[in-house]
Amino acid sequence: MTRFTTVSDPSLSLWLSAVYEVAEQSLHSVQSSEPTDQHAAVLKHPMVQAAIRHVQTSATSQAPFNPHLSLPAFHDPLTHISHLTYTLAHAHIYKMKEIRDEIEEKLLRLYSDRDPNWSECILKYTEYYWLGQKPHYNNWKIQGRDHLEYSVIRNRLKNDARVGLIGDWGTGMDDALKLVEAMLNENVDAIIHLGDVYYSGTDAEFQHHIVEILEQAMDHAGKRVPIFSIPGNHDYYAGAKGFYEQALRMNHHPDLDGWRQEASYFCLRTEDGMWQFLGMDTGLHGRSVFQDRPSHPVPPYVDESEIEWHYDKLNPERFQGTTILLSHHQLFSQHDKLRDDSTEPWLNGHLLSAFQSYFDQIEVWFWGHEHNLALFKDGTYNLSKGRLIGCSAYEENGDPYAPVDPSYADHVPYLNTDTNWRVSSSSEDPKYFNHAFAILDFSRKNSTDPIRCTYYMFPSWGQTPPDNWQVKELYTESISPAHCKISTAHH
Secondary structure (H helix, E strand, O other): OOOOOOOOOHHHHHHHHHHHHHHHHHOOOOOOOOHHHHHHHHHOOHHHHHHHHHHHHHOOOOOOOOOOOOOHHHHOHHHHHHHHHHHHHHHHHOOOHHHHHHHHHHHHHHOOOOOOHHHHHHHHHHHHHHHHHOOOOOOOOOOOOOOOOOOEOOOOEOOOOEEEEEOOOEOOOHHHHHHHHHHHHOOOOEEEEOOOEOOOOOHHHHHHHHHHHHHHHHHHHOOOOOEEEOOOOHHHOOOOHHHHHOHHHHHHOHHHOOOOOOOOOEEEEEOOOOEEEEEOOOOOOOOOOOOOOOOOOOOOOOOHHHHHHHHHHHOOOOOOOEEEEEOOOOOEOOOOOOOOOOOOOOEOHHHHHHHHHHOOOEEEEEEOOOOOEEEEOOOHHHOOOEEEEOOOOOOOEOOOOOOOOHHHHHHOOEOOOOOOOOOOEOOOOOOEEOEEEEEEEOOOOOOOOOEEEEEEEEOOOOOOOOOOOOOEEEEEEEEOOOOOOOOOEEO
16 A cells, blocks of 8 residues: 655655655656556655655654664665665765765665665755755745735636635645545636645656646546645745746646736635635745754744735725635644744744734635644634645544644634534545545625535545545535624534
């Protein structure tokens, strides 16, 4: 069984990207019209499997670069080679001659017959590493030439549009493809991705895991819809080159004139001006620093210039409608510790302070990052609705609903309903959980009526799809326009 595996550590993720790309280039005999078939073949490559074992083991270590690190998985020669070669790459980058000489001697002594492609991995990793040190970002004051309409989508959604939301979707796996096909079969008019293309958001990964998969899904469905994206932390590990050169060009198709997205943040409105999607970039300042690993890292935040851009879109004198806020990172969480140096570790205070003064206009805030579907209690931290959609392709291994500590559940409780909106375990392997997505339906009798949001579960699998991989509707809720607090839920 081949399931997609990654880690959150930036350097280990970059190593997976480097090994995957070198292994893919070595498999010249793999020819397939289906990108997912080739992806599965590369995942089975011995180098890739060794790198996966290596990074999973090293991710739990306090010293992942230690050439003397002895962990159980390293008893396997290929896994040990991956660790040593990865450490050698860092010795080259940081010009640590003594460590470099020591590792090269160890590799020669223990593994003189090793695959020469491991040396190619060092070169590829170094390339990605330096890209990650200078990430790309389109600033509305620079690239947008001080125009506040920069990255406001020119076209508008029709008043009865259906918009699909997915998060942490960029795995390139077959179940990711089928999930989007299922969304298209639900007649969505646009799709929004809340970020993260694995392993590191390289140009090749965006090409294979986003562009090719979405093109394939739309070909199968016989329809083309605009795609909008905001970046996650993984998308910036290799400098966001793939995000800008691949994801933001999805809407450059001749059939999608007027739907172009210019930056890593965007504003998308309905024709009647009653609703707007406001997507932010928390990935730029949400990636970990490579060289310096502070004991108390700053939680993700939005660039100061971008905050000014968002405030313009939230200004009630310029937009009188209701806002649906979008980010990759969480405002609050039960499952993740968002910071160490806080009396409220379940809360991202930076994001709260940036947007809380507009909570009377923001009726729902969707985010990803955690690989789960979670609906939080309405009114938590005075936010009308906080919703997590982060398991559209990357499934959690272990209970995603287990709180870090009981106090987290007390301070940011989930929504209690008679209907079980939670995703269940995969039928293929109960250690993993299923996927989820949401569809917002703007069809209304009157413009001031609520819109509806339906959450769906979709099965997750490795290589063998279940006999019946139907979409399961979990829960539907109404989202009222701002200043019309009459929201009710439908089961």
